Amino acid sequence: MKTITNCVEDILISQPYLEEALSKKIINYSALAEELQRPISKMLRKDVKAGAIMMALRRYKLPTHISHSIKMKKLLQNLGDITVRSNLTDFTIKNSETLINNHLKVLEALKKQPNQFYTFTRGIHESNMILSSSLSSSISKFLKDEICIAKQDNLSAITINLPKGNSKVSGLYYHFFKRLAWEGVALYEVISTTNEFTVLVEDDYVDKAFTAMKRFKS
Incomplete structure (x- = not known):
């Protein structure tokens, strides 16, 4: 059964710019949670609270390629x-x-x-x-x-x-x-x-x- 966490992961993976903005902490979690409330509620076919989405966002583990690793910096x-x-x-x-x-x-x-x-x-x-x-x-x-x-x-x-x-x-x-x-x-x-x-x-x-x-x- 699909969960709020699964929905958050699907949305972020499909929008790499949004994912990177989260890694740089330039997006307000609360505002983003409210923005995602409607599409996630539609995906789960039930009302979802913004607070639950915000918790899933904070727990989301960013892929390693998003962070500016030492190897990537050296390569560039x-x-x-x-x-x-x-x-x-x-x-x-x-x-x-x-x-x-x-x-x-x-x-x-x-x-x-x-x-x-x-x-x-x-x-x-x-x-x-x-x-x-x-x-x-x-x-x-x-x-x-x-x-x-x-x-x-x-x-x-x-x-x-x-x-x-x-x-x-x-x-x-x-x-x-x-x-x-x-x-x-x-x-x-x-x-x-x-x-x-x-x-x-x-x-x-x-x-x-x-x-x-x-x-x-x-």
């Missing part, structure tokens, strides 16, 4: 260089039996221009190819027999180098996504390798996104 302080690449185009292509062979043709063409930006990600049903817009027309020829789900120009990639051991610290990407969301940055794509984190944004957002990423190093 040792973030590497930030690189911005503009004039990019994103192809979203439906996976097919011929895509691998056509992708090989793209790679052969890229050998002659090694300084151009290029990434490829294969998903279950579709693949993404991101490259310098100057290559867009020539690459389109290799993909003419494929089903192009979407094509987006005027994109920029912002890449930040991550220190070694970043995969051992939980919550790192949470900090990136939180900061970008607070700055109102809409992400077009996210690309990551073991030691690199890249966000792809439309050109209108590139200044905000760069400023948000740079703040991690300050």
